[in-house]
Every structure is written in structure tokens, then in C-alpha cells.
Amino acid sequence: MEWSVFFESWIWLGFASLGFAILFNVPLRTLxxxxxxxxxxxTLKLVTMKMGGGIILGSFFGAMLVGFLSISAAHxxxxxxxxxxxxxxxxxxxxAFAYRMMLGIxxxxxxxxxxxxTQLLDDTVTNGLKAFFVLxxxxxxxxxxxxxxxxxxxxxxxVPLKIDGLIKK
Amino acid sequence: xxxxxxxxxxxxxEILLEVGALLMASGANSSRIRITIMRIAKxxxxxxxxxxxxxxxxxxxxDDEHDLFQSSLKRTSPHGANFRMVSGISRMSWRIVDxxxxxxxxxxxxxxxxxxxxxxxxxxxxxxxxxxxxxxxLFGGGPVEMLVAFVATFTGLFVRQEVTRRxxxxxxxxxxxxxxxxxxxxxxxxxxxxAEPEYAFATSVLYLIPGIPLINSLSDLLDGNIMxxxxxxxxxxxxxxxxxxxxxxxxLIYNI
Numbered sequence: 535m536e537w538s539v540f541f542e543s544w545i546w547l548g549f550a551s552l553g554f555a556i557l558f559n560v561p562l563r564t565l566x567x568x569x570x571x572x573x574x575x576x577t578l579k580l581v582t583m584k585m586g587g588g589i590i591l592g593s594f595f596g597a598m599l600v601g602f603l604s605i606s607a608a609h610x611x612x613x614x615x616x617x618x619x620x621x622x623x624x625x626x627x628x629x630a631f632a633y634r635m636m637l638g639i640x641x642x643x644x645x646x647x648x649x650x651x652t653q654l655l656d657d658t659v660t661n662g663l664k665a666f667f668v669l670x671x672x673x674x675x676x677x678x679x680x681x682x683x684x685x686x687x688x689x690x691x692x693v694p695l696k697i698d699g700l701i702k703k
Numbered sequence: 704x705x706x707x708x709x710x711x712x713x714x715x716x717e718i719l720l721e722v723g724a725l726l727m728a729s730g731a732n733s734s735r736i737r738i739t740i741m742r743i744a745k746x747x748x749x750x751x752x753x754x755x756x757x758x759x760x761x762x763x764x765x766d767d768e769h770d771l772f773q774s775s776l777k778r779t780s781p782h783g784a785n786f787r788m789v790s791g792i793s794r795m796s797w798r799i800v801d802x803x804x805x806x807x808x809x810x811x812x813x814x815x816x817x818x819x820x821x822x823x824x825x826x827x828x829x830x831x832x833x834x835x836x837x838x839x840x841l842f843g844g845g846p847v848e849m850l851v852a853f854v855a856t857f858t859g860l861f862v863r864q865e866v867t868r869r870x871x872x873x874x875x876x877x878x879x880x881x882x883x884x885x886x887x888x889x890x891x892x893x894x895x896x897x898a899e900p901e902y903a904f905a906t907s908v909l910y911l912i913p914g915i916p917l918i919n920s921l922s923d924l925l926d927g928n929i930m931x932x933x934x935x936x937x938x939x940x941x942x943x944x945x946x947x948x949x950x951x952x953x954x955l956i957y958n959i
Binding site: 543546547549550551552553554555556557558559560561564612613614616617620621623624625627629630632633634635636637640669670672673674676677681 | 832838946950
């Protein structure tokens, strides 16, 4: 198994999150945290997929890691957790599946013979379902800390790691 | 005294609606809007009930002491992600609770948050283009494909910003951006630049994916705000449709 590829994709995943962070106009102080969270979450997704977990389970684990880390990030960078979590999981959003499904639906309306139609329908339904379930896994993973601790705000969740005092100035 | 209480609840409901509308327009999910508004209302000793829809907010503020009841409605502006606003409002809501702010201070802070600058345009364009190139690399593209994805994303986002400034329909803006990106990356497929130009073609529109509407849709659905979830999801699907339509047009133009 080739593990060194993950170091390279780590960097690219980070840059992908960074681009979306800038597009969503996040505060400047959160940028490098988002780079880190996006890279870590994305790598966990790739590792899970490499171990044979599939894209849905991989996205779920990646998003859950991002979700938990975003709580500690929220405490020491002073921004709501979802400011960190959303740009970090956006690279995992199944955009390619979503528009391939749309492309498939558009093509289905054309004049196609029976075999092509069946093949197209097959691809379209697979892409659509994958997009839906990956999204579900992402949303569930990101909100997992809130759901599990049954708190309404991240401020009420105590961060077990005492990184707070160490990193602050 | 009675008059004072009435003015108080009227001004409070104005503030609550302004905060809610700003959060909705900046890309917060429904439960965050509800929690923030409840927190501010509670800080002043009022009960608030809230109805959240995609394009309008309704709040009812009531006070046990004075037997007052104030309902008002506000339309929200078109959506565009701005997390600096969300983060600023979240910090403001805690400071309202902790430091007993008066209404002038809140209005001052809201106006300050509204005037905060966005990142410089060139930086936005080049980082998002870099993100496009990164996606291309992750999908397995080489240096040539990455360059194509970079240029295609840069141009597409530039087109989107220009068209948005001219107040076109939001979905039409996405379509134009997708078409511009695909015309550039499609040319590389047509001319056979690089080893596998299809990767550049597939990744050059990824910066348009409706990530915030789709994730917010699912988190609203999980939260029980089924209506909001469905509305946001439909919005996301129409955006995906606009992207696919732009791709399809360029496929037809280049016949690839």
C-alpha cells in the first residue's frame, strides 16, 4: 500500500478548503485552522476509502473529525464552530455526483435507444443516491458533537484538551 | 411606563429581525438563527417566537410584566455566504448577554459588521483558482491539467462576479460562470492538452458547487426544520442544474 501519496494530497486538500474559506469571507484569524481541518478531514476520508470503507463511510468519518476539531477550534479562535466546519467539509461535498446526476437527467430526455437509456438511468440513479447519502453523512458528521453532547451552543461544551491556555498568546 | 415598554419591544423586534435576516443571508442554518435570536431576546427579559422561511422572517416578542405583544415581519435579502458576518454576530450575541449592551451599541456593532471589507478581489480569484487546481490534482490530473483548471476557475469566477454585479438572476449567474469555465477547459479536451484533459473538464466547475445550501439543507432536515430543509435542498438542486446546463452547452459547442 502506498501511504506517501497522502502527504501530497494533504496539501492539496488544505488548499481546496482554503479557497472556499476565502470565497465565504471567513475572518482572517481562522484561515490556517481551516487549512488544517480541511487537510486532516480529507485525509481521513481518503484513508478510509483506501482501507475499503467506501465514499459514504469515509465522508462520515472525515466530517466527524472536522466536527469535533471545530469545537476546540471555536474555543481558541473565537468563532462559531460551523465557520470552521463548512469550508473544511466543502471539498468532500459530492458536487461531481450532483451535476453528473443532473447531466444524466438532461441526457435522458433526448432520443436514446433502450440499451443506452438503461445504462444512463443506471448511472444517474447511482450518482444521485451517492450524492444524497454522502451529503447526509457530511451533515451528520459535522453536527455529531452537538448531537452527542446534547448542547445548543459550542460554548457549553467543555474542551477536554487543555490546548486553550497553551495556544492563546 | 406602558409607552416605554411598547417602544422597547418594538425596537427589540427590529433588532432581532435585522440580526436574523443578516444571518439568513450570510449562510447560517435555521437552528443557529433561532438560538441567536432567542439568546438576544432573553438578555432583555423578553420571550420571542420565531418563524423562519427562506425569504422572510417573522418574530413575535412578548413580555410577561407589561402584557405587551409585538409581531413583525421582515424580508431577507438574496443569499451570499459571508462567514465574517456570522462570526461577528455570534460574538455580539454573547457580548450582549455578558456586558448588558444597550440598543445603540447593538446598532453600532451591526453597522460596523456590515461595513467590514471582503478579501481583495485578486486574492479571492487566485485562491479559489488554486483550490480548483488542487481538486484537479486530487482527481489525478498532472501539471498541465492543473494549469487548465486554474485558468478555467479564475475566468469562471471572474465572470460570475461581473454578472452578479450586473444583477442578473442568481441561477443565470451560475450558468454563465459554468459555461465560461467549461469553454476553457473544454478547449483543452478538444485540443488534447496534457495526458488526461477530462480531469480538468470535470474539476473546473467544482468551485460552483452549492455546498452551503446542501449542507444547511441536510442539517435543517436533521434538526426537524423539514420545510426549510426542503427549500434549501431545492435551491441547491437548481444550482446543480445550472452548472450541468452550462457543461452541457459547452459539450454541445465543442461536440466532445
